[in-house]
Amino acid sequence: MNWLWWRRIFALTQKELLQFSRDLILVVATIYFFTGEVYIAGKGVSLELVKAPIGYMDHDQSLASREWLNKLRPPYFDVKGQITEQSTALKLLDSSQLLGVIDIPPNFQRDLLNGRPTEIGFQLDGSNVVLGNLANSYTGLANAYFNQEWMLKQMKVTPAQALEVPRVDVRQMILFNPEGNNAWFMSISEMMTVMTMLSLFLTAAIVVKEKERGTIEQLSIAPLTPLQILLPKILAVELILLCGIALSIFVVLLPVFKVPFQGSFFLFFLVSAVYVYAVSGLGLFIATISKNLAQVMIISILLLMPIILLSGAFTPPEAMPEWEQALIWLSPLYYYINMGYGIILKGSGLEIIWQNLLALFALGTVLFLFGIRQFKKQFGA
Amino acid sequence: MNIRKILTLSKKEWLEIWRDRVYFTMAFIFPFVMMMVLGFGMSFDVEKMPFVIVDYDQSDLSREYSHKFISSRYFDYKGHLKKASDADELIAKADIRFLLVIPPEFSKNLKQGKPAQVQTQIDGQFTYRASMVKGYVSAITAHFNSELTQDWFAKKRGISKQELQAMLAPVTLQTHYLYNNELKSIWSTGTGMIMLVMLVAPAMLAALGVVREKESGSIFNIYASTVTPAEFITGKILPYILISYINISILSLAAVLLFEAPFKGELSLLMVSNLLYVASAAAIGLVISTFVKSQAAAALIAMIGTMIPAMMYSGLMMPVASMAAEAKIEAHAFPAMYQLEILWGTYLKGQGWQELWPNLFVITGFLLLYWGVAVLRFHKRVKA
Incomplete structure (x- = not known):
């Protein structure tokens, strides 16, 4: 591996980048994936x-029933109003105009008393x-609060005395994302999914394009080893995708969603580079088995x-069925x-x-060596 | 439009698909695998959340309280820790999702009738799961509190527990889940996946079909022939509709056989709407193919153009009613939302023609619209 070796690699990497930059639609699509797609994912889905x-059928119309309904509070619920007939309720539920209907029985207050x-x-x-x-x-919780208050009221405990009743208070702290901002989760998740998709697809596409046009024959008669042919392609993909992820972070995640970036940028880019390397091996493999x-x-x-589903991007590992949990390390x-x-x-830091x-x-190394081996086999170099 | 020309074109297209064996096999395997993986993989059931307890009090009462968490089916108890700070690393590595800290003097405070503060630290990475944990913790605590209060009054006022219970009957909330009684996420997402997969797959296949001819140059034969754009587009789309209709029928059956979803509605409606839906999805692919020159671009744009509306704006992830205004417009501008209503309507809600016929109308409208756009955009003259 001398100076010439590296110069060849450099020249070929340059060629790949030039080729990529001339496919305008591909460039636009790549930019879109890293910005628009991440933005939409962050903005669009709310879990x-x-x-x-919510509608209600209050057959009791008493103080107690109104008090119970009062416990359904915004921002979670929007209590729409009274429904008289069960058939109307079902119709509204069927057409998704209501999410739920509360049914308070007659004699609700009398029974309680x-x-x-x-x-x-x-x-x-x-x-x-x-x-x-x-x-x-949330409704279960509302019901629990109602019961607690009703009980105290029944026992004629005034608010001042209520302090004298034993009670467990829970102070719930949500770590890393205290306001439960779903946009952070979704946008980061999407960014990584885009990385996966593009490092798989771009690597494979760059190689297959040469196969389709026959220019791969030129490369294989050139004084280059398979590694020298493939490495520049992967380097080019690395460069493109690291730029892409920088775009995602500095154009979408930080300014738009105000994601608090706690760790080190350098470490994240390093990890991303290793990741592209790992997935590009699979990309090479795809390229060897496909014709177009x-x-x-x-x-x-x-x-x-x-790859995506086993990763825990949508479903964390603990919620997967067991056979799936056994496979996650493959993704x-x-x-x-x-x-x-x-x-x-x-x-988190490196430690x-x-x-x-x-x-x-x-x-990644296993996948990469496998990809190169397949390629060597196919072109007999 | 000449029927014979259309059929000849379709036959040619069919032969081309048939002879590319990888492509042909993939055309059938791809939707099925996608549906299986997505259906089984995307679970929103919140169960078995791994957690640890730090109990500084070590009393009977604190054990009783912890036991309520340990025995809950929602949580997966991973053990006790000595100090709260020991949990930091476990949370950072996502080995546990939350930590319950019971302070010293927990039982002392409660026995004196004072409030006791416990603390939870919940991993906020998965927002939805974090809010579910929060809800469960509050509910368990509320339940524990009412037991405490009852005991307290029984002791303070010297009444027996039975008498007290007679005075203080609690309200129980009985939730009936309509359409999906056990709230199995696979019933909803599994049937929803038919909508997602069968928008993406036909669009992609059809887009690639036309662009492949552009790339290989064989489209010039069409340009030079007497075939009109309308005939070309129609002839081109038919084989893809056929393949996709077979696919969507397999998937519709798989939802019942493999995902064990119920089918309560009218089958005839679903069969008709499936046909119209895959046709309009394939027509989207043809529209895309008139815009792009390379297969890579066609595939990418077909992916973006169908996956996003189907995933985000169809009502699959969040109901259309609670979307923002722009998102609502986007939802109505694609056939995905209408097909999802039909799927959930027929599978889960037991609906039929009477409730859902307007949706068929709309999907047909989309089909004609896309077909029209594709015909108008297809030029037989190459731009100079």
């Missing part, structure tokens, strides 16, 4: 219960599981799906997500993430 439209247990019904649209879960949890870009695209997505994105969130939100980094590097 929070905000102003959930007489110490007879009462039951409030809550019909809840379960088709969106996130909202269903949240709505159930259409196949590249389809195979990339096929591979991408399990390079799993390590990247762990380290990425660690560095960005939790401010916490080194195991992940090492594992990613090892997995």
